Amino acid sequence: MAFNTENHPGVSPTVPKATHGFVLNHSMLRVKDPAVSLDFYTRVLGMRVLRKLDFAEMKFSLYFLARVTETDEIPEDEGTRTAWTFSQTGILELTHNWGTENDPDFKYHDGNQQPQGFGHICFSVPDLAAAVHWFDENQVSYVKRPEQGKMKNVAFIKDPDGYWIEIVQSSLLNKLGT
CATH class of the missing domain: 3.10.180.10 (2,3-Dihydroxybiphenyl 1,2-Dioxygenase, domain 1)
Incomplete structure (x- = not known):
């Protein structure tokens, strides 16, 4: 049988028919x-x-x-x-x-300051090092570079409004969370 879902408390064992096509x-x-x-x-x-x-x-x-x-x-x-x-x-x-x-003092809450809520969106890239080089060339702000912190090979950059964007290379993440 093909993979369907990981099982955790609260996970429905089946996909309700009413949601097919969602x-x-x-x-x-x-x-x-x-x-x-x-x-x-x-x-x-x-x-x-x-x-x-x-x-x-x-x-x-x-x-x-x-x-x-x-x-x-x-x-x-x-x-x-x-x-x-x-x-x-x-x-x-x-x-x-x-x-x-037009309001120099206006700023949206990015979800990562207190009180926390929304966290981030994520882009998967084919080459993390090349993406980091591109972001550096474009003076993109980082929350975390791939070599920083406990979670390696994952970067977080900020968009102009301060929203966090996770940057990953999928082939580097096969041991993530293990």
Whole structure:
């Protein structure tokens, strides 16, 4: 039988039929200045903006980003692309509440200061050393470099709003947690 799940207290032994087809589509981060955040996520992390949605009455915009490849068939038509975006996995939604970029004292809680809550998002990279070199070239802020701390081969960087981003190379993690 193929692997299904690790068993721990609280884990359902079966997948409820009612949940078949459910897909984790996106995670959302609130950003102070979309131009600064879009530069970071598109230039430093190589993501592409799939769709921007403005909600003028409520004064906010949503930017949906993903890592795409040359073989991804992304629809040109905006409505079709919107529906397509909401059917994907691994999407990052950046939410901008209008005007925050003009307030020099404005800052979102990153989830890692007290009281703690949200922790981080994670990017898996093919070569951790090359990624660290790229981040250094781009003066990215680190929470933890791969050689620091007890958990080796795992880096944590910060985005412009201070959110933590874990950076891993999967082939280096086969002994993690053992």
